[in-house]
Amino acid sequence: MxxxxxxxxxxxxxxxxxxxxxxxxxxxxxxxxxxxxxxxxxxxxxxxxxxxxxxxxxxxxxxxxxxxxxxxxxxxxxxxxxxxxxxxxHCRMAVATEDGKVWPNQKKKIASKYTGITKEYFRNKGESVDIIKLEGSVELAPILGLADGIVDIVETGTTLKENGLVVQEEFFSFxxxxxxxxxxxxxxxxxxxxxxxxxxxxxxxx
Incomplete structure (x- = not known):
């Protein structure tokens, strides 16, 4: 067989x-x-x-x-x-925010479909965040005010750039x-x- x-x-x-x-x-x-x-x-x-x-x-x-x-x-x-x-x-996992926007001092809200990876990443940084699970285009979340930033896959970075987002940190290559x-x-x-x-x-x- x-x-x-x-x-x-x-x-x-x-x-x-x-x-x-x-x-x-x-x-x-x-x-x-x-x-x-x-x-x-x-x-x-x-x-x-x-x-x-x-x-x-x-x-x-x-x-x-x-x-x-x-x-x-x-x-x-x-x-x-x-x-x-x-x-x-080949891709990277990254944290991205709106271009020019400063992280808030209060507890951050992060949108991602990778909730497990996101939780682990911020836990290792010693930060507590609210994670919002999305299945579709997470790039919309910061633009519409749902989240302060996103955790998502980055291949070329074109999608982020076209939606006014910039990478703050890449933390996982695969x-x-x-x-x-x-x-x-x-x-x-x-x-x-x-x-x-x-x-x-x-x-x-x-």
Whole structure:
């Protein structure tokens, strides 16, 4: 039976396709999958999901391997083997505020969808903050007065700049990660080991 890989939809999906191509794996069925959420190639079965769901599928053994951002691992801390970083999906986690706005003296309000990472960051700084969880465009929160600042992923910084925000501090750099189901690594070792080893040949990836 072909190994099952849970793949994060969107940006990481596109970057992973290029990565597979560099390793000479078949990718045509993935590129032309349309709206399909399950696709099979000559080597793998793929399921496509949002980042947090990728970790859930791997944790529960629905998928043997997963491709997910390091931010998701840090935020949700799933019970999986966090095998190794991949040479794409590079981002930073940062605190940002409105350009020119001074932090208030009172307790700060911080908007983020990464509430766990945010709490840990400010706890390590010895600061108590009110954290407001948002799922969408957190850049709006300081502009509309909901929060004093945000904690979010920064890749190029363009979105922040276009919305009048500036980075105050970057505190966590990460890339895409390859994760594995704990049981699969034992039961399917003979099948998964060659694949994992091929993914680790990152010096071949440009």
């Amino acid at each position: 072909k190994p099952i890989i849970a793949l994060t939809k969107g940006r990481l999906e596109k970057q992973f396709i290029k990565f597979l191509q560099s390793l000479n794996y078949e990718v045509e069925p993935i590129i032309n999958k349309g709206r399909k959420l399950r696709v099979e190639t000559d080597t793998f079965q793929f399921i496509f999901a949002k980042g947090p769901d990728v970790t859930t599928y791997v944790e529960h053994g629905i998928a043997d391997l997963g491709i997910v951002g390091g931010d998701i691992i840090a935020e949700f801390q799933p019970d999986v083997f966090n095998l190794f970083p991949l040479p794409f999906g 890339s895409a990660r390859c994760i594995a189901n704990r049981s699969s690594l034992k039961i399917k070792r003979d099948v998964l080991t060659p694949i994992i080893e091929s993914f680790q040949k990152q010096e071949e990836y440009v």
